[in-house]
Amino acid sequence: MANEPLPPFSSSVRLKYVKLGYQYLVNHILTFILIPIIVGISIELARVGPDEILSLVRFLNDLDLIYVMSTLFLVIIVGTVYFMSRPRPVYLVDYACFRPKPNFRVPFSTFLEHARLVPQFDERTVRFQVKILERSGLGEETCLPPANHYIPPTCSMAAARSEAELVIFSAIDELLNKTGMRPKNIDILIVNCSLFSPTPSLSAMIVNKYKLRSNILSFNLSGMGCSAGLISLDLARDLLQAHGNSNALVVSTEIITPNYYLGKERAMLLPNCLFRMGAAAVLLSNCRRERSRAKYRLTHVVRTHKGADDAAYRCVFQEQDSEGLTGINLSKDLMAIAGDALKSNITTMGPLVLPASEQLLFLFSLIARKVFKAKWKPYIPDFRLAFEHFCIHAGGRAVIDELQKNLQLSDQHVEASRMALHRFGNTSSSSLWYELNYIESKGRMKKGDRVWMIGFGSGFKCNSAVWKCLKTIKTPVDGPWSTSIHRYPVDIPAVVKVL
């Protein structure tokens, strides 16, 4: 995707107003066509006297009853078919994020001290981790699970299970409290956790803890990377189309405990430095009565999988290093592959969400380049017209920078992602929900706003979800940002000196 900025003449004021005028014209074309028609009819009605109207009414009365009834029934049947074939709306009733206790905090100095004290890391490895941490965009309040605070980390299965219980149960408890939903009323349960997949699954753990119904539809998605949260949403949406009047609980998390890499391979050390503890629980519903208290409605989900390409498939790869230690290998062309996946995703997303004005411009530009072989740069549609808020997966500073450049977003658009990365670190699939909560906590979410959630993950996948806000969210918001929102946004320097 060519990312050069548009030529300088486009920033002149006159062209800006031309562009605005064009947008209003094309996006409201129906209104513009209807107005002359209405005016015409009104003038006609005004011209025609009351006698002509009466004669028209008498004419209608003389029609056979059968014609009238058939027309009426036809209208009713068409209307019914139309309403029944519409997809069921999927409402987001509420969501809750895990709030890590500050005693699990990992300041940079503690992280590096542990890296030095653990015998498996040599000097080169420690220096690399220092460099990563300094440029990571993380803050001093990110949290790691209890097992990672030990020297050396005690990564047992029991510790992983207890971390899972801690994060998942806190998020679900908070969600059930906020919504007043009784566990027996949950019909669908979907859990996604990429790197920890015990038997019985985490979804079985939740069914056991909350005594969910025996005919619950439970799913556990593992190994699907950081974009699995949106995959779970897509699955929930499809299930809610098949089952009416249902509630779905979607839990997104990543369990850090079993995945601390104790080897020397540099490409595998990044997750140690960036991944942090987090979880989110989301309640979706297609019940009509939830419409009044639901916060958002899910309008689109677009999933793009680039796994057919070998380079994309091997981009984020869990494997054993030369010493037999398992870690996640991040390849050097991660950013390029991410950009490519994003391009595919927005090519599909564009026609669904962009206003007609942008689509027409894109079409003209495409025709000009392909058919008339004009030497124009490919037109990048302005997604800021389609969305008010952006939640970009806080995978790392580089990911956010790349997306900001590709989509030409302002600093305020990516502020939620940067601040969530600073405060909570890379919490994998749940990071989108922390970012959404940031936007709400800042009081920026108004009724009618559209939110674009973009997730990237191993595979290589790029998934998007589009939400429409159904009611203005009032501050203060009770959530993971309650204790720290007043300190944000902060200015994050490019390099934080640790030592």
Place this chain on the structure above:
Amino acid sequence: MTVSVETRRSRVTVYAKSTAPSLTPVKPGKTHEFTALDHSMSRHSVHLVCYYRQEPTVTMTALKESLCDVLSYYPAMTGRLVKNEGDGCGEWMVKCNDAGVRMVDARADTTLDEFLASATDEEERQLAYWEDVGSDPYLWSPYCIQFTDFKDGSMAVGISCTHFHADPTCVAVFARAWSETHRRALVTCPPFFHPWAFYPRKNPVPSSPHLSEKSTIPPPLHPPAMSSVTFAFSASSVRQCLADLQLSNLSPFDALASLLWLRISSYKSASLGTAQLTLAVDCRRRMSAPLPLGFYGNALHFFGVKADLSSGWIHIASELNRHVSGIKEDDVWSSVEWLHERSKEKAFQMYGPELTCLAWDNVPVYNAEFSPGAIPVHVGCRIGNAQGEGLVVIMAGAPGEGEEARTVIVTLPTDLTAQIYRDEAILKYGPKIMFSPNI
């Protein structure tokens, strides 16, 4: 530390080490400077162990959480040692880099009562895990907190730290602040960071004959193996001591310190003559501008007391009383100024190598109540690296035993310890003997 006979296997097992951060991040760039007194104590370490009965709120997890909470008030504790680049006092200072304090988890294979009745000196030492500074002081936590679970759910909390940072009073006040934070009560003695408290006066008179003499003593080539024994004197035993002394103005400290001095010296050499005892006294309250109890750092004044041991116990006790009550503030300032002059030089051993006594019974130590009303069953305090002729620590006893009750921890060369805890003159007063060496 060698023991002459077969050692019983210790019942204390350390199984995990971790780090506790403070709850609130420390502002970057914060530092803490040491005083001359702090630098002088850098060769020693303090170990305080408090024992608690089982309480529902006193669990390892809950204590770790409240530890993180109280550390927010003590940024100096979570910092690391760095070289003092400026012209401040001494070679080292603390960079408050928010690295946290070390925590150690342990378990003891016995119940609390059984342990208090039968544990050896070595086992009590293992309740306060300590690692000396290794090759890189920047990675070394100056504090180490050990949590030991007993079989019956009781808990022992061991706080070890370098004497560089804090003296025993400071550690006891920290324990109290921690317990108050745990109970969600008001912290009565918040820490007071004021390294300028012991800056030399405008017209300094640096002079300390006692310390000058100590600094010239060469360190012993083969320091003897040391072991300790604890005597817990109840109020009635102390009152009996005082009654035997027949002088009305003596304090429990005078009686017990003189008794031990006499008995230890009599075992060291058959003939008694004039001898010198080094006393260490907390001087927070003795300054004309008294330092608050929460003053973070060292405030111990070391001075020598000479007495003729052959003149009898009563004479020794009254000499001690005279010297302790007669400490002049000028003497304290003079020795601080003398230490300040030589602060850039290598520190020498302060507790020892001659016989030393720490007068610590005026500081309340049984007030670290993690659960309301649940005071520690027992509190012990040790000083690390006090090799030589020995160290006697006299501290307050359990409140249940009475106001005059005292706990005396005697650290001596191993063969002397074996004799002292069988000494008739001391056993006459019926102290409870705890944590004797493994013999």
